[in-house]
Amino acid sequence: MDVQRESSMILKPIYEGNPPSTTASVPLSVFDKASYDTHIAVIYAFKSPTPPNSNLQTGLQKVLAVYREWAGRLGIDDKGRPAILLNDEGVRFVEASADCALDQAMPLKPSKDVLNFHPSLKGVEELLQVQLTRFACGSMVLGFSTNHIVADGHATSNFLVAWGRACRGLDIGPLPLLDRTIFTPRDPPCVEFEHQRIEFKSKKIINGHPYPSPNSDYSSDGVIVHKAHFTLEFLTKLKAKASAGRTRPYSTFESLVAHLWRAITKARGLNGFETTQVRISVNGRQRMNPRVPYEYFGNVVLWAFAGAKVKELLHEPVQYAAKRIHDAVSKVNDDYFKSFIDFASDEEKMKDLTNADEESVVLYPNVDVESWLRFPFYDLNFGGGAPYIFLPSYLPVQGMLILLPSFIGDGSIDAIVPLFDLKRALSPSKAYATLSTS
Missing domain, CATH: 3.30.559.10 (Chloramphenicol acetyltransferase-like domain)
Structure with a gap:
C-alpha cells in the first residue's frame, strides 16, 4: 500500500457574523497542567459512499468557530500563566490517496503502517491535525490527532460528534462548556493526599x-x-x-x-x-x-x-x-x-x-x-x-x-x-x- 499526501493546508474557523478577537486567551486549568504535552492520534475507516473532502473541510471550519481552542496555540497569557491563545492560527488539514482498495489494506491494526494515515506527531505547533486518505474503492480513512493538554478523550470525542453534525447540516452539538475556571480551591485549602x-x-x-x-x-x-x-x-x-x-x-x-x-x-x-x-x-x-x-x-x-x-x-x-x-x-x-x-x-x-x-x-x-x-x-x-x-x-x-x-x-x-x-x-x-x- 502506497499512501501519497497530495496537499497540506491550514484551516481557520468560519464565523457567522463578525469574528471574535484573536488576542484573547484561556488559562490552563489545574487538570490541563497535569496532562500530557503530546499529540494523541486515532484512525477511523469509513466505507463508501463518503462525502467529499470539501464537505468535511467546511464542517470542520464551522465547528472550530465553536471549539476555538483547537484553532489556537499553546503559550503564555498576559499574566504569565500557561494558556491556550485564541489566535485562530488554524489546524492542519491534509489530503491523501492510497493506490488500492481499503479491503486490500486490511486488517488495519496498530502498526507502523498506520502512521501513513495521519501527519507526523513530532514538533507539532497546531493543536489539531486531520488527514483524509481516499482509497480506490471510494472508502476513506480519517487520521485525527490532538494535543492532550487541550482536552481529554471525553471532550475530544464530543468535538468529533459535533464535527459530524456540522458536516450533515445539523445544529452543532454538543455545545461545549468552555469555562476552565470552574475548578477553584476551597477556602481554606485542604490538601489531604500526596x-x-x-x-x-x-x-x-x-x-x-x-x-x-x-x-x-x-x-x-x-x-x-x-x-x-x-x-x-x-x-x-x-x-x-x-x-x-x-x-x-x-x-x-x-x-x-x-x-x-x-x-x-x-x-x-x-x-x-x-x-x-x-x-x-x-x-x-x-x-x-x-x-x-x-x-x-x-x-x-x-x-x-x-x-x-x-x-x-x-x-x-x-x-x-x-x-x-x-x-x-x-x-x-x-x-x-x-x-x-x-x-x-x-x-x-x-x-x-x-x-x-x-x-x-x-x-x-x-x-x-x-x-x-x-x-x-x-x-x-x-x-x-x-x-x-x-x-x-x-x-x-x-x-x-x-x-x-x-x-x-x-x-x-x-x-x-x-x-x-x-x-x-x-x-x-x-x-x-x-x-x-x-
Whole structure:
C-alpha cells in the first residue's frame, strides 16, 4: 500500500457574523497542567459512499468557530500563566490517496503502517491535525490527532460528534462548556493526599541536565503492539470468576484489567519479589460533587494506582487483582479531586514542579491503562454512516494498554497491548486457560 499526501493546508474557523478577537486567551486549568504535552492520534475507516473532502473541510471550519481552542496555540497569557491563545492560527488539514482498495489494506491494526494515515506527531505547533486518505474503492480513512493538554478523550470525542453534525447540516452539538475556571480551591485549602509524588514532580536537575520532555526521542526497538479481542462470552465468564462470592460484582472493566495485569506480568517473567503497579486513568466528571457537566471541554482526569508483589498477583486468584484495582479506583473520589485542585492551585508551589508523566516508552514492570470504552467514537457520522473501524495509532509504549469497544458492536472489547517481543502470544483464550488454574 502506497499512501501519497497530495496537499497540506491550514484551516481557520468560519464565523457567522463578525469574528471574535484573536488576542484573547484561556488559562490552563489545574487538570490541563497535569496532562500530557503530546499529540494523541486515532484512525477511523469509513466505507463508501463518503462525502467529499470539501464537505468535511467546511464542517470542520464551522465547528472550530465553536471549539476555538483547537484553532489556537499553546503559550503564555498576559499574566504569565500557561494558556491556550485564541489566535485562530488554524489546524492542519491534509489530503491523501492510497493506490488500492481499503479491503486490500486490511486488517488495519496498530502498526507502523498506520502512521501513513495521519501527519507526523513530532514538533507539532497546531493543536489539531486531520488527514483524509481516499482509497480506490471510494472508502476513506480519517487520521485525527490532538494535543492532550487541550482536552481529554471525553471532550475530544464530543468535538468529533459535533464535527459530524456540522458536516450533515445539523445544529452543532454538543455545545461545549468552555469555562476552565470552574475548578477553584476551597477556602481554606485542604490538601489531604500526596500530589507532589503522584501527579507532579520537582523540576530538578539530573547530572547537569533537566528531565527530558515527554516528546524526547526514544527507541521502540523490540516492542510489538498486540491487538487482543475479548468476546462477550469470555468477558461474562471472567467477570463471574473475578466476582465470585461478592454481593456486588466487579465491573467488566475491573475484571478485564485484573486479567490483563496478571497475564502481562506472567508473560514478562518477573521476579516473584518485585512489585508491579497498574495505573488507571479516572474521569472526574461523575466523581466530583457537584458533577462536572458532560459538555465540559478540557481535561478532568487523574490516576489510580494499584500495586502488588508479583508472587501474590500470580498465585492468588483473579479476585485478588480485581479487588486491588477496585479499591484503588474507589479512592480517586470527590475528596481526592478536591484535594488535587487545592494543591495544584497554589501557583507559588507549582513554580518548582512539573508534570509527573512517564517519559520512557518502557513501563516495565508496570502497566498503564487507558479506557476508551465509554467514549462515543462510533457516533461520528459525516453523512455516510458510522465508522466501521476505529483504533488508536501506532504507539509502542511498552506496557501501555488501551481498551476500546469492538467495532462488532456486541459488547466485546479490544485491547491494544504493546509489549516486548514474547515467545507466547497474549491471546484471550490461551491467557485465560493458563491463568484459570493459578
